[in-house]
Amino acid sequence: MPDLEIELICKQIRRHIVRMVYEAKSGHIGGSMSAVEIMTVLYSEFLNHDSERPDWPDRDRFIMSKGHATPVQYAVLSQFGYIPEDELKTFRQLGTRLQGHSVLGKPPGVENSAGSLGMGLSFGLGQRLGLRLKGSGANVFVLMGDGEHNEGQIWEAAMAASHHKVSNLIGLIDLNGIQNDDFTEKTLNTNSLANKYRAFGWQVRDDIDGHDVASVREAFLWAQSTAIEGPVALQFNTVKGKGVSFMENNPAFHGAPPSDDQFKQAMTELS
Amino acid sequence: MINVPDEAATREALGPGLLKAAERSEIVVVDADLGKSTTARLIADQYPERFITFGIAEQNMASAAAGIATTGFTVIASTFAVFAEHAFDQWRMSVAQPNLDVKLFASHGGVSSGEDGASAQSVEDVGVFSSLVNFTVCVPADVVEAEAMVAAAVDNYGPWYVRLGRAKVPTIYENGSSFQVGKADTLREGNDVSIVACGLMVDRALQAAELLSDDGIKARVINMSTIRPLDTATLFKAASETGAIVVAEEHLVHSGLGALCAQALASKNPVPMEFVGIQNRYGESGKWFEILELLGLTVEGITDATRRVLSRK
Numbered sequence: 001m002p003d004l005e006i007e008l009i010c011k012q013i014r015r016h017i018v019r020m021v022y023e024a025k026s027g028h029i030g031g032s033m034s035a036v037e038i039m040t041v042l043y044s045e046f047l048n049h050d051s052e053r054p055d056w057p058d059r060d061r062f063i064m065s066k067g068h069a070t071p072v073q074y075a076v077l078s079q080f081g082y083i084p085e086d087e088l089k090t091f092r093q094l095g096t097r098l099q100g101h102s103v104l105g106k107p108p109g110v111e112n113s114a115g116s117l118g119m120g121l122s123f124g125l126g127q128r129l130g131l132r133l134k135g136s137g138a139n140v141f142v143l144m145g146d147g148e149h150n151e152g153q154i155w156e157a158a159m160a161a162s163h164h165k166v167s168n169l170i171g172l173i174d175l176n177g178i179q180n181d182d183f184t185e186k187t188l189n190t191n192s193l194a195n196k197y198r199a200f201g202w203q204v205r206d207d208i209d210g211h212d213v214a215s216v217r218e219a220f221l222w223a224q225s226t227a228i229e230g231p232v233a234l235q236f237n238t239v240k241g242k243g244v245s246f247m248e249n250n251p252a253f254h255g256a257p258p259s260d261d262q263f264k265q266a267m268t269e270l271s
Numbered sequence: 272m273i274n275v276p277d278e279a280a281t282r283e284a285l286g287p288g289l290l291k292a293a294e295r296s297e298i299v300v301v302d303a304d305l306g307k308s309t310t311a312r313l314i315a316d317q318y319p320e321r322f323i324t325f326g327i328a329e330q331n332m333a334s335a336a337a338g339i340a341t342t343g344f345t346v347i348a349s350t351f352a353v354f355a356e357h358a359f360d361q362w363r364m365s366v367a368q369p370n371l372d373v374k375l376f377a378s379h380g381g382v383s384s385g386e387d388g389a390s391a392q393s394v395e396d397v398g399v400f401s402s403l404v405n406f407t408v409c410v411p412a413d414v415v416e417a418e419a420m421v422a423a424a425v426d427n428y429g430p431w432y433v434r435l436g437r438a439k440v441p442t443i444y445e446n447g448s449s450f451q452v453g454k455a456d457t458l459r460e461g462n463d464v465s466i467v468a469c470g471l472m473v474d475r476a477l478q479a480a481e482l483l484s485d486d487g488i489k490a491r492v493i494n495m496s497t498i499r500p501l502d503t504a505t506l507f508k509a510a511s512e513t514g515a516i517v518v519a520e521e522h523l524v525h526s527g528l529g530a531l532c533a534q535a536l537a538s539k540n541p542v543p544m545e546f547v548g549i550q551n552r553y554g555e556s557g558k559w560f561e562i563l564e565l566l567g568l569t570v571e572g573i574t575d576a577t578r579r580v581l582s583r584k
Binding site: 104114122125126152153 | 299320321323325326328330331333334335336337338339340341342343344360361363364365368369
């Protein structure tokens with residue numbers, strides 16, 4: 001897909017994210033905005049999926065480990081045919097399929113339940129182990145936050161993935177530098193996640209501009225060919241709140257909705 | 272069927288049960304470096320690709336088990352009961368909420384790890400896993416019932432928690448006896464009082480009933496080996512026909528079988544109840560039967576409780 005077309009889709013997804021959180025008066029904008037290019041390029045060009053057959057056994061899996069980033073997940077699922085666009089209005093409302101944090105199967109296309117952080121890589125690892133036993137080479141992509149790497153379970157999974165020589169497992173790190181309370185380096189400095197993954201026996205790329213479509217595409221191409229040998233991690237260097245000036249790099253927009261004025265300004269910037 | 276000795280630990284049923292299940296079902300067994308102790312590792316010789324160890328990492332094991340289950344396998348996880356609790360939120364969010372087909376067989380349940388002391392003794396595991404929606408929770412009375420539970424767990428969809436023990440306890444059931452999930456087994460008839468028990472307390476309840484019969488007290492003994500879903504029909508029938516109930520379990524009284532029975536009865540047919548179990552404390556080092564003695568989980572404990580409840584009828 002031409003870069004320009006993907007960039008237009010990304011802008012549309014960002015508008016959905018801001019609107020969903022504004023209308024719900026709650027939700028996680030910052031960590032959704034930082035993952036827009038990662039998810040859009042993945043679903044456009046790399047994830048082997050079919051919204052008409054969400055249970056197709058040989059499909060690639062996308063696991064949302066940072067389960068609070070549902071606004072970007074639902075907006076992307078809408079863009080790629082899993083949810084009617086109109087349904088995005090129901091985000092976080094009573095009776096919706098679109099809960100605040102990911103729920104497996106709601107809607108079809110959501111592959112795991114998340115919200116408690118740190119479990120997605122284990123879940124994806126299990127899926128790859130199961131797929132391997134079934135003789136399937138389907139890829140499993142797991143999107144994680146950088147703050148999420150505070151959780152020890154991720155490192156249990158990282159260790160097991162290389163021990164069991166698990167191929168076609170691709171960890172995606174959205175390195176936006178901010179977690180719930182503050183910047184990650186002030187909260188719990190994870191230092192170099194890339195070096196940690198290398199030490200755990202993974203193949204790693206950490207030179208990716210997570211908002212540059214060409215850079216993201218090139219990283220996925222590399223991952224696809226490299227993951228045949230064993231687990232791969234892609235560290236996407238991103239900006240929390242990307243796309244709206246006053247949200248960018250601002251810890252206040254991890255989990256807070258915009259005011260009326262902020263909403264108007266954000267939509268103007270994203271027009 | 273395994274050769275059934277007079278005494279055996281319920282954990283001894285796991286490996287043989289899994290070997291049989293593997294012949295007819297697509298199962299994967301996951302482990303956290305305790306496969307020899309739980310006996311689950313028996314499967315590795317015959318089905319090496321179906322046995323996956325995650326090392327000493329129960330959280331990863333639980334979430335990965337859930338991931339494997341999404342690809343069409345029935346997954347059996349095993350570890351010790353206390354270490355199963357280590358991954359509570361993983362069992363909650365990765366397994367229980369999406370209702371995935373993962374069975375957790377936890378050995379060394381209750382105080383059966385004896386000499387290892389308080390940290391190794393799960394006095395709360397049944398309550399912990401009974402608190403999870405979608406989980407079936409079972410405690411077998413002996414090795415025969417335990418092996419039947421392995422088969423039932425594999426044949427019934429959904430998350431299960433089964434507590435197994437390390438202690439060699441008397442075998443109650445005959446070789447090849449069946450187990451039906453959610454159905455209690457009345458082992459002895461009687462209309463004066465009902466003793467509802469699970470696990471190793473079932474044999475003690477039978478011994479207590481025998482002693483009580485010497486005094487002319489006819490006690491019904493019910494093996495309530497499925498804790499959730501509770502067989503309320505059998506429970507309500509016992510309450511209405513015998514008018515008094517004693518619950519006996521190797522577990523904290525405030526969160527186990529007794530508490531669940533009391534809750535069910537309170538809304539339907541409240542009768543006097545007594546509870547033989549662990550009273551708001553942890554265990555300590557000693558031989559498992561010495562600890563049961565210390566905690567009052569004895570035949571005498573059950574006969575005393577029975578006399579107390581009869582005085583309140």
